[in-house]
Amino acid sequence: MTTDVLDTAPPRSVPPAAPPPRRRSGRFRGASINLLALPALLLFAVFTIYPLISGVAISFSDWDGYSADSNPVGGANYLRLFTDDTFRAVLITTFIYGIGSTVVQQVLGLGLALALDGKLAGRGVARAIIYLPVLVSPIVMGTFYYLLFQYNTGAFNDVVVAFGGERQAWLSTQGGGVTIILAVNSIQFVGTSMIIYLAGLQGIAPEYIEAAILDGANAGQRFRHVVLPLLQPAFATSVVLNLIGGLKLFDVIQVLTGGGPGTSTSSVSTLIGRTYFDAQSAGYSAAMGVALFFIIAVLTILANGALNRRRLEQQ
Template sequence: MKHKKQTSNVPSVFSKRRVNLLYVPAVLLFLVFTIYPLINGFALSFTDWNGYSAGYNNVGAKNYLRLFTDEIFLSALINTLIYGFGSTLIQQILGLSLALALDRKFRGRTVMRAIVYLPVLISPVVMGTMYYLLFAYNYGGLNDIMIAFGLDRVAWLSNPHLAIVIIVLVNSIQFVGISMVIYLAGLQSIPQMYLEAAAVDGAVGWTRFRSITMPLLQPAFATSIVLNLIGGLKLFDVIQVLTGGGPGYSTHSISTLISKTYFDSQTAGYASAMGIVLFITIAAFTFVLNSWFNKHQVEGA
């Protein structure tokens, strides 16, 4: 009598262990470059460490109390919120509009998608330099055009209000491709039968978009908004290249102010406290947004 070879669909313990070993490098990198700096930064935020000496003193909550009486930090906090929410709003409007336009079939659609996404692949430092050459007071491309038309130069980057708007626009233009890709994926995941059924019921144009498309795009909205907001709140490179936080301290975000406080003022403990506040701010907004989207997704299901 022939005996059938028995096979088990359950992976062996050895196989499971080998699979689990694949996670080790990623976990180690996360612990070393994320968790350890966070814990160490939190500990240093209660000290007067200057960033280079071996010794330091514990100052309790002094650094945190100082933050909320420091006009420079409070200005940077407001700027950070403007960069975060301003960029996020613009990226959602442009990203969704571009996704709707490029979801249609026409010649050159793939090329247009690539062009919109291309700035995402460019270093923020390079992107900032490009726009600095455009908005520079002397020899800037935009001012050269204005002079050619008989107009006066404008100090685009020396005016705090204009500079903040320019920073928001540059950041939005660079990363709008991410929102576009997310919304394109969301649009292409909508079952065609829903759109056809809506058309049969007479829902077309804005009515169909509001009643069918937008509710089904909710996961895409959640992903895009959270990612864009996180990126905007921790904005650093573009600000550093375009204005360096100036004029004065008027365009600093918390990220750029941390750098200046740490390296220029050599008050690493105070800079660490700023970093913890930035982390808490980003974590709080992320938690609130995710909770809101999850709640409404369940209610709308």
């Protein structure tokens, strides 16, 4: 197409343009390096952006996920999200996972970082072991913890019995299931928070601490007024990361409870999979997907904004 135009263009009917000035050629070369991003952009277009857009389109239809026909239903799927008791319950569980894991990981992660920043014997080994589960698939960690919490030979029930309690099917109750899932996710990824806080602690110039000591601050005051404010960037990073991870939670739920009994331990992510593959309501499932992305994006932007504003105020 382009070559056709060039071929049929009347040759030399206008005086040849002056050679482009050096700056223009520099700019051309500059623009051509944008081509380096082309493979990545193509992959995004096909495998992320097109699915996102087409997911929005599907969410306005009653498509069942496999047949050829589907009818537009307007915003019916989104209205259903607001009236569906199951979705509301699952959304609350998802927030419990997201916010609960974030709180547990900040407390434990900061505690571990403070403990392992000092001259504790064997701290290298301790750090390595605490960080190890981060690298293991949540499917595998979930399987391990399933063994630990299962009814018959589970190690946890042995402890309960040793203290005079009764064996319990911990994962078959809503409270037990949600608590165990939350705990397993938090403890598996506590190494991430620990490493972020350790990096933050090691970035604090010793002069600040020395100055505080000279001013007569005790250990508690030094922590409260010097260390904690300087950890603000690490805090922001860790919170946003844990919040996104918790709200997206999927793998570990699939292994530990499958989202059950019923949907009592489901997150929005596991409900999306069920609604699409088991209930064959692709339209409704897509609407949940759009809603989940929206919720995560809004919360991430809000958290980022709030945490960064606090940082600015402290400076």
